[in-house]
Amino acid sequence: MCFRLLQNPTRNFVRGYRHYRIKDLSTNNCKPGDKVNVKGWVKSIRKMKGNLFVDVNDGSDPTNFQLVVNKEKHIDTAYGSSIEASGTLVASPKNQFELQVDSLTEIGKCPLAEGFPFYPKKTYPPEYIRNHLHLRSRVSSMCSTFRLRHEATKAFNDYLAKDGFVQIHTPILTSNDCEGAGEAFLVKPSNEKLLKSMMKDGVPVEQAYFDRATFLTVSGQLHLEAMAHGLDKVYTFGPTFRAENCKSNIHLSEFYMLELEEAFMDSLEELADRVEDMVKHVTKCLLEKSAADLRLVRKLTTEQPLEEAFDWTEKPFPRMNYDEAIRVLKANQSKLKSPVDALEGINKEQELFLIDYCRSPVFVCYWPKNIKSFYMRENKQNGQLVDALDLLVPHVGELVGGSVREDNYDRLQHKLPNLELLQWYLDLRKFGGVTTAGFGLGFERYLSWLLNVHNIKDVIPFPRWAHNCVM
DSSP states (O other): OOOOOOOOHHHHEETTEEEOOGGGTTTSOOOTTOEEEEEEEEEEEEEETTEEEEEEEOSSOSSOEEEEEEGGGOOOOOTTOEEEEEEEEEEOTTSOEEEEEEEEEEEEOOOGGGTOOOOTTOOOOHHHHHTTGGGGGGSHHHHHHHHHHHHHHHHHHHHHHHTTOEEOOOOSEESOOTTOSSOOOBOOOSOHHHHHHHOOTTOOGGGTTTSSOOEEOSOSHHHHHHHHHHHSEEEEEEEEEOOOOOOOTTOOSEEEEEEEEEETOOOHHHHHHHHHHHHHHHHHHHHHHOHHHHHHHHTTTOOOOHHHHTGGGGSOOOEEEHHHHHHHHHHTGGGOSSOOOTTTOOOHHHHHHHHHHHTSOEEEEEEEGGGSOTTBOBOSSOTTEEEEEEEEETTTEEEEEEEEBOOOHHHHHHHOSOTTTTHHHHHTTTSSOOOEEEEEEEHHHHHHHHHTOSOGGGSSSSOOBTTBOOO
């Protein structure tokens, strides 16, 4: 039996005034003369002639909403306080809605002198704002960032759902380190008494609970491959973890990855098409739905108009082979600080140079197999290469890494880093196996690029990195 939940009338109507979120005032056929109730936080106060002008925001829109309070009403409030106001909608001289206030109630005071870190009409550097994580949502640019994060999440999910992908909740606890780089966090109970009661003779403490060493996931890829061998198109979108002693602007200990896997895809060109189409589609959605938030955040670091900054959405991404990329870099060695070595891969400085050289996001394809992971398929024309790609984008460098997966049972058997733990992975090639291809996209890196934010810690609500896990 299904039940229909009834809206609470006291939520929508407050003493004869209809309650609106600020973003809905311009989209719900409101008109001058309507009796309206709003709630939010005071962003600024101006005293002029016989009126008090109060800008309020409830977090639903980048634009503040103006309240006009007649001084004869003897209503007072302060910056940062939470308030509720009721009144009549009127059109301002700029033909925007504002509220002629009948009543205003202060819900929660904000005593600035008692430690509130943000003052009106002041801007603060990201490092300062980052020191007050619990209050970051009170900063307009951070609200815009997190609204955009929400819209981007929705746009990625919508794109994949429309194209028939099934979302898989891959495990956060896993017994394999997909990348094999030794950067995983070990998981074990903190209760020593419990551990001792579970330990068997000669078993290391890290194996006492699960009977094998268990880690926080660094990737859901291997699990997605298992699901693709039956569901065809699958993806996961969730937290991943890397134990790196690094405080750089593009590294976090906990971050979000969008990873997908497609069965029956055996061409790197098809995979590049998928990546390019998805990135462009999602970005166009955000330009359409969240342009005001984009402008608000980007104006802190650039004056470039949105139309110019995102003209790449209408142009094909260049694609170059790894050997071509190395040749370009070597030809321009004098412009680089780091030496170019084909055996060492391409570092961030070199990635950014290639992007500038192409004046566009660029794919680097067909990498040497000795610098890539075991699961990447050996190229059929050149056994020293693998069918792998990286998508490099301005500002952050590598955004996407992907490959066609090794589908040859014998080759994979010899490449597996731990045959005992990954026999199940080998079985995928044994029992009705098909070629699959997939990639991982760093969500925070995408947002950093989109917003022109120079530190990845400022596009995730509660960043974690080496030596820092606040809250």
